[in-house]
Amino acid sequence: MAQIYSSILVSHDSYANEVGEAFRALVPKSFVWGSYAVATVYVTADAVDKGKKAAVAHGDNPGKTTRVAVAVVDTFVWQALASVIIPGFTINRVCAASLHLLGKTTKLPLPVRKWTTTAIGLSTIPFIISPIDRGVDYLLDASIRKVYNEEEKHE
Template sequence: MDPSEDKPGGTVDIYRDTWVRFLGYANEVGEAFRALVPVGVVWGSYAVATAYVTADAVDKGKKAALVSARGQPRPDHPVAVAVVDTFVWQALASVIIPGFTINRVCAASLYTLRKTTRWPLAVRKWTTTAIGLSTIPFIITPIDSGAGSVDFLLDSSLRKIYNEEEKHK
């Protein structure tokens, strides 16, 4: 299915509608492999995910600036708000919450396997990695879907600040 079919005017957001979106999940994969790879590889996966988050935020800022430059002011989405909102949302939904979740799932599974099995360490580590990788698809929707926890968190906090500032202008 072509992602542009669902978009008004057929526009595709490269950071949300294409394979590029998966770069935001690099740190979850890094966390899943933490038991098997050097810590530098895990930190590298965070660098990839953070670069994705930053690129998306810059892109949304540029789009907000273009809308304003064409004489179509969008007082509800000035450039700074677009950048900050996108960066915070993506940082929480793509890096912080899922990275922490996979880290804790893997740590708990490795601990549990150590306490409950006599499997060799290598088998426990590979099993932990498999558990971490298989958990990723299950955590995406509750975290970053349209009505997910990150939207609720931002709507209940940061976005209230944006709306208050707009009321006083």
């Protein structure tokens, strides 16, 4: 399991907010909000990085500003949805449902239920990544990426 998490953390993006959400039952809310701050910094840094790479790739060619803007916006929107908003909400709901169900169906003490909820949340992360990524790709391809493609045709 540790190998799965290490490969996910290296190959994908910041999972700070998902981890924060998984630990929500055990830690102060400020920790959870701090995890979102870390994830947001990652998303912003990745968007800036993609913009810089697009600027270098397009040199002084016409349409450079548009291509850089598209790279930044597309990366920021994709990362915000796929790395922060959707997975954070998903882990939050999985953990809330787990804590509720454990309270209704078991006689486990509250600390055990909270740690179990955290374990469930953490173990859910590897399974939600790919479907969320594919879903966000589909969503962007069906919406704002159509606008980007139209702009490139008119350049």
